[in-house]
Amino acid sequence: MADRVALEGTLPVGAIDTRASGWWAMIFVVCTEAALFGYLLFSYFYLAVQPHAPGTFPDSGTPSLTLALPNTIILLASSVAVGWAQFNIQRDDNRRLIIGLAVAVALGIVFLVVQYFEWEQKPFTLSSTAYSSLYFVITGFHMMHVVVGVGVLATVLVWSVLGYFNRVRYAPIHIGALYWHFVDAVWLAVFFTFYITPLLGLRA
C-alpha cells in the first residue's frame, strides 16, 4: 500500500470513461443479472435430471437449430457493431458511433422478430410440461433483456445524434454497451443449454 497520498496535480472532472460511477454500477448490475440467469439455468438442469416420461424433456424432441443458430449469429454481430461504435467514439468519430449503434439496434430487433417465429413454431405452450415452462420462461427472460437492451441502445443512439459525446465524454456509451454485451453473452449460455445439451445426451 502506498503510504503517501498525492493531493497535488490535476484530475479529470465529471463522468470520464470507466471512472464514471455509473460504469462501476453497471458491472455489479451485470453480476446480479448473471446470477439470475445462473439460477434459471440451475432450475433447467435440476429439473432435467429428474425422471420424465420419454419425449417430454425436451418436449417434442431435440429443438431445431434452423432458426436458433442464425439468430445467435445475428445477436453476436450486434455486439460487434456496438464494439465498433465504442471504438470510434474514442477516436472522436461521432458519425461511425451513430452507424454502429443504429446497426446494433436493428440487429437486436431482428433477433426479437426471429425469436417470435421460433416461439410460434413450438407445438407446446407455457403450461404443457415442466420443459415447456422452462423454455418459455428462460427464453422469455432473455427476450425481456433484449427488449431493455434495445431500449438502452436506442436511447444512447438518440443522445449520440444530439451530439452529446466526444472522445473524452462517452461514459453512457460504454455503460449501455456493457449491458448489451452481457445480454449477448448470456444468450450463449441459454443457447447452449436449450439447443446443445440435448444433443449431448441430456434428454428424456
Next chain:
Amino acid sequence: MTISDYTRAPSVGTEQPELAARLQKIWETAPGIGGWLSTVDHKEIGLRYIVTAFAFLILGGVEALIFRLQLSWSDRHLLNPEQYDQLFTMHGMTMIFLYAGPVLSGFSNYLWPLLLGSRDMALPRLNALSYWIYLFAGIFLYAAFAIGFGPNDGWFNYVPLAARAYNGGPNIDFYALGMILLGISTTVGAVNFVVTFMRMRAPGMSINRVPILIWGTLTASMANIFAIPAVSLAFFLLWMDRNVGTHFFDTAGGGGSALLWQHLFWMFGHPWVYAIVLPAMGMVSDGLPVFCRRPLVGYSAVALATVATMVLGFGVWVHHMFATGLPNISLSFFSAASIIIAVPSAVGVFAWLATIWTGRPVFTTPFLFFSSFILLFTIGGVSGFMTGSVPVDWQLTDTYFVVAHIHYVLIGINVFPVAGAIYFWFPKFTGRMLDERLGRWNFWTMFVGFNLGFFPMHISGLLGMPRRVYTYAEGMGWDWINLISTIGSFVFAAGVLMLIWNVLKSVRSGAMAGDNPWDAPTLEWATSSPPPPYNFVVIPTVQSRHPLWEDRLEGRPDEARSHPHAGLVLEHGREAIGTDPLDAQPDIILKMPGDSYAPLVFAIAVTAIFIGLLLLAWWLVAVAFVGVAATTIVWLWPERALGETREPANG
C-alpha cells in the same frame, strides 16, 4: 476540445467558515414537503431506514407477543389455526426481511460516507430509490395482512403447501410479489454500497485502513448481489405456477419438483442470514474497542474472517434440507461445510474477547450490548454447529430447538448490536446523548427477558415440541416451559420499549454530545454532531486505521499523519472525490447529482407493476412499465452540470 478542458487541479486547504457556508448552500435540501420527498442526503435516507425498520420491528414483535400468549399453556384458543398461521408467517417475514436487513442498511447508509470521509454515497439517487421501494414493498406486504390475506405458509413458504391447489387465496401471491419488489430495493442498495466502497474512500484510506463495519456491509452487499436473484426467481416461478399454470414446483406429475423451491430459497436464504449479521458484527468490531480503549485485536484476521464466512456461506444451504432424503454424499459435503464455517466465526469471537481482555473496559450501555452479543452469538453458534451435524439435525429439525437457534442468531447478532449501535451513534445522529441510567435498565431488561424467553426453547425442542403448531395437548410436559418463554418474551418487549422511550426522551432533552463524546478514533467523529449536509468541509486525508488516535497510538512522523480537518477543497457545485479501489489515491472529481423526484416516481411506477401483476391487470403492468422506462430515461439524461456531455463542466 482537448483533454485538459476536462481537468482541474483541486485546491488544498483547511476548514474555513466561509467555505462551510458556501457548501451549506450547495448541499442543503430545500425545506418543506418538496425537499422531504426529493432528498438524496444519505443521512436522511439512513435515518428513514432505521425508523421504518423499527416500526416493522414493533409490528413483528406485537405479532409474536400475541402468539406467545396463545402458546403459553396447552389447549388455548385465543387464536384459530388460520390466524396463527398468518401471525407467525408475518412475524418471520417482518423480522427477517423488513427489519433485520433494512435496519443495517440504515446504519450503513448513514455511517458509510462519514466513516469513509466522503460527501455522499456513490449513487445518491439510487440510494433514495432503494429506500422508497423498501417502504412500498413493506406496505404492499402489510396491505395483504390488513385485508386478511397475509402470507400464511411460514416465511420459507414451502411448496406444495404454497401452491394454488393447497392455498387458493391471494395470500401467497402478495408474499411472492412483495418479496420480488423488496429484492429490487436490496439489490440496488447493495450495488450502491459496493460502488461506494470501490470509489468513494477518502484519499489514503487504502483497503487495509477501512473500519470493519465497511467490510461487513461490503461483504453482505456482494452476497446480496449474487443471492437475491435466487429468491426473486423462486417467488416469480411460484407466482407463475399459481397464476399461469407453469409446472416448476408441480408435484402432480407435471415434471416439476418441490425440492427445486427449497434449493432456490436456501441458496438465497443462507447467504442472507450472513448478510443480516455481518454488518452488525462490523458495528461491534468498530464500537467495542472504543470502550476497551484500544484498537481491535486482529484487524486483518477479522476482516478476512468476514469475507471467508460469506464465501463459505454460499456453500451450506443444504443443511436446511438434511431431512428431505438427499444422497449421503450431499449430506456429508454440506455438513462438513456447515461445521467448517464455525472457524471464521470463532476468529471474530476470539478477537473481541482479546480486545476486552487486553483493554481497559468502560462499562457503558453500548459496551454492555456489544459484549453481551459475544455470549449470545456463541450460544447461537454452538446450537448451529450442533444442527450442522446430520444425525443431530434429524432429531432436532422442525422442533423448537431450531427456533431457539435462529433467535439466538438473529436477536443475539442483530438486535443486540443494533441496540448498542443506537446508544453509540445516537449522539452523532442527533447531537444528544441517550440517558445512560435508563440505558442500563434497558440493557438488563432486554438481556434477562431475551434469555428467559428463548433459552427454554432449546429444552422444549429437546423434549420434542414441533415448531409451527398453533397449540399442543395437555400432558405433553411442555406447559411450564412455554409459560416461562411467554413471560420472557414480554420482559424482552418491555426492554425494547425502554429503548424506544429513551430515544424519544433524549432526542429533545438529552445532554449535548459534542463532536466526539466517546473519544472514538474514526472519521465520523471528526465532524459535527449532527453532521452538516456536506459531511466534511474539506475532504480528510487518511494514513491509518485510527485517524483520531494517532497522537496516542504510535510515534508517526508528520508526513505520515492523517488530516481529518485539512485536505481537498471541492466547492465548484456538488462535488466528491473519486479514488482508486485499492490504495484510494485521488482519481477523479465526481459531479454529484442534487435532490430529485425521479427515485420516488420510479418507485411508484415499479410498485404499480407489481400491483398490476397481483390483480392480473395487464394494462396496468404495461402502463407502469412505460412509466419506469420514461423515468429511467429522464433520470439518466446526460447533464452538462454533472459532466456527462461534451461541453466542459468546469466552474
